[in-house]
Amino acid sequence: MIMFVSCLDSNFLDSHWKHPIAEQGLPPANFSNLEKNLNPNACGSCHKDQFQNWKKSFHAKSANKGFLWQKEILSSEEYRSCFQCHSPLAETKSVLSDTYQTEEILNSKAHNFTEGISNPSIICASCHIRNQIRFGPPPRTNLIHEDQSNNLPHNGYVVKQEFESSEFCKSCHESKETGVKLAGKRLMEVYSEWEKSPFAKQGIQCQNCHMPNREHSWKGIHDKTFVQNSLLPTWTITENKGIYHIQAELKSISVGHAFPTYVVPKINLRFYAVIKNKSTPILLEESVIGRIVNTNLTEEYLDTRIQPQKSHLVRFDFEPKKNTIKEFLWKIEVDPDEQYIRSFEEQLREKGDKLSIPTKKLLQESLSEKKNSRYMLFTLSLKVPVSLPQ
Structure with missing residues (x-):
């Protein structure tokens, strides 16, 4: 696996979670049909454990019945504002709203989701892919290999330590300063709560508890x-x-x-x-x-x-x-x-x-x-x- 190793990059999270997230565009010409497919089932061909855990998680249910029924009572603007966290990708948003059915987005959807999108929730690509580039955490070992033949699956991936940082979760689990405040508190302040806690001082991140051993289940109050x-x-x-x-x-x-x-x-x-x-x-x-x-x-x-x-x-x-x-x-x-x-x-x-x-x-x-x-x-x-x- 080819890797481009980086230290913590203060600009990475700002760009990675800059909304609205742009459509993925055309897959590289050298990609196989499997590599071009951004459906979670395709990712699960190689990343089996992650896929099986994701399927049972609330991330896979972020655009479920409790979310979908509200389209009829919310204004179009209010409903679309929920997409930032509940359906971050431009392609998945196009399933939920005509606003995102632009030529560019629909073209990207046709090339990257050839079988359509049955679940427009938080999917693998929501966190791991931007502009056809795969991102992920450092490898479990310190061994880093560079395959000069360029025959690696999806051209390898870019290593970012931020994937193991609580800040990676902040975009969706911390209300904006401009949002609703009750008794001086935002509706979601989980990152700020963690930041003030003894756990933050000890370097214990969200992922240590909610993604132990990199398990993609994000267990919480329902477990x-x-x-x-x-x-x-x-x-x-x-x-x-x-x-x-x-x-x-x-x-x-x-x-x-x-x-x-x-x-x-x-x-x-x-x-x-x-x-x-x-x-x-x-x-x-x-x-x-x-x-x-x-x-x-x-x-x-x-x-x-x-x-x-x-x-x-x-x-x-x-x-x-x-x-x-x-x-x-x-x-x-x-x-x-x-x-x-x-x-x-x-x-x-x-x-x-x-x-x-x-x-x-x-x-x-x-x-x-x-x-x-x-x-x-x-x-x-x-x-x-x-x-x-x-």
Whole structure:
């Protein structure tokens, strides 16, 4: 593999993520049909692991039902503004909007996507190809070979260390300074949150956690195991004269930004008492971790997110009427799409009758998917009489 090695280039990311990204143009004449094909399936012919992980990732679903149905309620300008992150390439944008069906873009699409584009989301070329040149991270080893025969697949690639830098992710995961601000904060500040964290000082990048071993899955809040490994719940219950004192802590141990980041996910903490001879536990206390804003994105009500390596604390007392407590339960539930659920329900209620039948169906299906994304993260229990801290 031929490589053009570079150090960090301050201008690379500015040019690489300069929007709108230009069409790829005609493939080099010496490329085979496979090399000319920018469909992810073609990339998967050689990059099998990356392709299989990408297929299951949210990058591959960035232009899914929850995105597509909104075309009918947004202005053309608002809808197109979403393409910058949800469908970065000029060729994929042409599938979503007539605005991008120019002669140049359609010609590029015909030559680079000969079978058409079935998924106009974030694809391999969105990050790795500009003007028919392939870019990627440094090789896993220090061995660099130069093949002077020029017979390398897609003419080799250009090495850029930025592919292993958090700054590479900033373009889509950090709202612009000119964007909406609530309580002095932008809607997305994940890069800034990371930049202020101990992880940034230790040189731990986004890719270290979300792309371990260069895995193209970008796991996050929707992945139960990933989240479980990032948090530590502990609690103690003591009893004094019939009054139970509950103290619980949920600590962020390996999240390099506010948890959860963005305004969308919420974490629900609920404490129950299991009563003898009763099948249904009694809810004692509940709280929410997250950034709670209205559906119009004009007002923030609460921000209880956990900062990196900090904790969310809950303390309360409970005095049962009788000594009938069998055990206490602490359930931690993740609602990854809470903001979307509220917003989609409101849109369906207020505009459902005005939407076209196909769009309304997309909205209903997306709402159902969002509701089904909830999962129980932890369930902890302490028997009564309470003994040692758990």
